[in-house]
Amino acid sequence: MTGELVEGxxxxxxxxxxxxxxxxxxxxxxxxxxxxxxxESAEKADSTDKERDKN
Structure with missing residues (x-):
């Protein structure tokens, strides 16, 4: 193998x-x-659930 081939x-x-x-x-x-x-979606859903539970 030539040097050019190895380099390539x-x-x-x-x-x-x-x-x-x-x-x-x-x-x-x-x-x-x-x-x-x-x-973030799960945290938002959890906070929404907690607000519903409070009401």
Whole structure:
């Protein structure tokens, strides 16, 4: 294998790992956003239930 071929393979691997890292990071952020929205909805529902119980 020539040096150019090895260099090309290394560059391609770096690009693939960078894309994988970005996708993983964005999916984790999206999951955190969804769970925080669910938590807020649950808290809002709980506060509404407590207000109904008081009345």
């Amino acid at each position: 393979i290394i560059i391609m691997l770096v690009i693939v790992f960078a894309i994988f890292y970005m996708v993983k990071k964005s999916s984790r952020q999206a999951l955190n956003d969804m769970t925080s929205q669910q938590d």
